[in-house]
Amino acid sequence: MSWTMKQVPSQSGRIAVVTGANIGLGYETALALAGKGCTVVLACRNAAKADAARAAILAQHPKARIECLTLDLGSLKSVRAFAAAYKKRHATLDLLINNAGIMMPPYTLSEDGFESQLAANYLGHFALTGLLLPLINKTPNARIVSLSSLAHKWSGIRFHDLNATRRYDKRLAYGQSKLACLMFAYELQRRLTRAGCATLSVAAHPGVSATNLFQHLPKAVQLFAPLTELVFQSASGGAQPTLYAALGDDIRGGDYCGPQSLGEMRGAPGKVGSSRRSRDEAVAARLWAVSQELTGVRYLE
Numbered sequence: 394m395s396w397t398m399k400q401v402p403s404q405s406g407r408i409a410v411v412t413g414a415n416i417g418l419g420y421e422t423a424l425a426l427a428g429k430g431c432t433v434v435l436a437c438r439n440a441a442k443a444d445a446a447r448a449a450i451l452a453q454h455p456k457a458r459i460e461c462l463t464l465d466l467g468s469l470k471s472v473r474a475f476a477a478a479y480k481k482r483h484a485t486l487d488l489l490i491n492n493a494g495i496m497m498p499p500y501t502l503s504e505d506g507f508e509s510q511l512a513a514n515y516l517g518h519f520a521l522t523g524l525l526l527p528l529i530n531k532t533p534n535a536r537i538v539s540l541s542s543l544a545h546k547w548s549g550i551r552f553h554d555l556n557a558t559r560r561y562d563k564r565l566a567y568g569q570s571k572l573a574c575l576m577f578a579y580e581l582q583r584r585l586t587r588a589g590c591a592t593l594s595v596a597a598h599p600g601v602s603a604t605n606l607f608q609h610l611p612k613a614v615q616l617f618a619p620l621t622e623l624v625f626q627s628a629s630g631g632a633q634p635t636l637y638a639a640l641g642d643d644i645r646g647g648d649y650c651g652p653q654s655l656g657e658m659r660g661a662p663g664k665v666g667s668s669r670r671s672r673d674e675a676v677a678a679r680l681w682a683v684s685q686e687l688t689g690v691r692y693l694e
């Protein structure tokens with residue numbers, strides 16, 4: 394029988410941070426967690442959009458405990474401010490859902506000088522996780538879920554031009570960022586285990602889900618967007634692998650969860666495999682070292 398949220402017990406007393414929770418998969422993840430009684434912190438870059446999401450969740454679950462805290466993953470200053478503000482409010486963190494992302498935008502650099510997809514999808518989450526980890530490790534049964542994608546197979550980690558300053562191929566840059574998220578999830582688990590920490594690091598991907606993520610694709614492609622939900626899956630369906638990774642009782646550290654039908658593009662959540670490249674421990678260790686240098690956030694060394 395497939396895993397569903399129906400088999401998840403009350404999450405009352407637990408706290409989750411969901412990045413990019415104002416829309417799409419992040420919103421659906423926050424909504425489902427709130428529906429189980431979990432306190433949810435909506436970590437979003439736009440305060441007005443976060444407030445609207447909070448109101449929408451409360452309309453469905455009037456007793457839900459939802460907080461909004463500003464987080465722009467494209468700014469290390471904002472990531473540090475978010476972590477400091479969170480620590481002022483809370484002493485524990487049960488679930489960190491590293492969900493926010495952008496796909497194939499025109500070439501831009503973040504305020505820290507990183508290619509925008511690498512910054513928002515990966516480096517911001519690397520820094521956020523490190524800054525929150527002391528608190529996460531103090532929390533029993535805590536999990537960190539990192540969002541990857543089928544696109545992790547599109548590229549390797551291009552250490553010679555990580556920020557695509559020489560040549561920007563937006564598809565490769567997205568693939569690289571999603572491979573980095575997946576390698577990070579695996580490497581984080583290895584380092585947690587070595588350090589004797591009980592926190593689990595797991596990864597998830599949503600298949601293909603009808604969300605705003607496709608906003609930068611050519612207009613002609615976007616004409617077919619309404620079909621996405623019919624052929625593939627809804628945002629709610631796409632959130633199920635994340636929720637399974639966060640809450641499934643058979644999840645082990647280093648698991649990767651995704652939909653199980655149509656080449657992992659749709660269907661019920663389960664455990665899935667990933668590319669050989671994503672399992673390269675030497676590259677993962679190098680990526681970790683480079684990420685520490687770039688973000689200035691050092692942990693589990």
Ligand SMILES: NC(=O)c1ccc[n+]([C@@H]2O[C@H](COP(=O)([O-])OP(=O)(O)OC[C@H]3O[C@@H](n4cnc5c(N)ncnc54)[C@H](OP(=O)(O)O)[C@@H]3O)[C@@H](O)[C@H]2O)c1
Pocket residue numbers: 412413414415416417418419436437438439442464465466467468492493494495496513514540541542543598599600601602603604605606607631
């Ligand atoms: N949809 C799919 O088919 C699919 C497939 C594979 C993987 N994924 C992954 O799933 C995750 C969620 O994507 P989605 O499909 O739900 O896309 P979405 O509907 O576009 O939502 C993306 C979320 O990320 C937020 N975000 C973007 N840049 C940010 C930044 N610098 N700081 C903070 N938040 C930021 C967005 O905020 P704003 O609303 O303010 O822009 C939004 O809340 C992403 O990691 C994506 O790579 C999605």
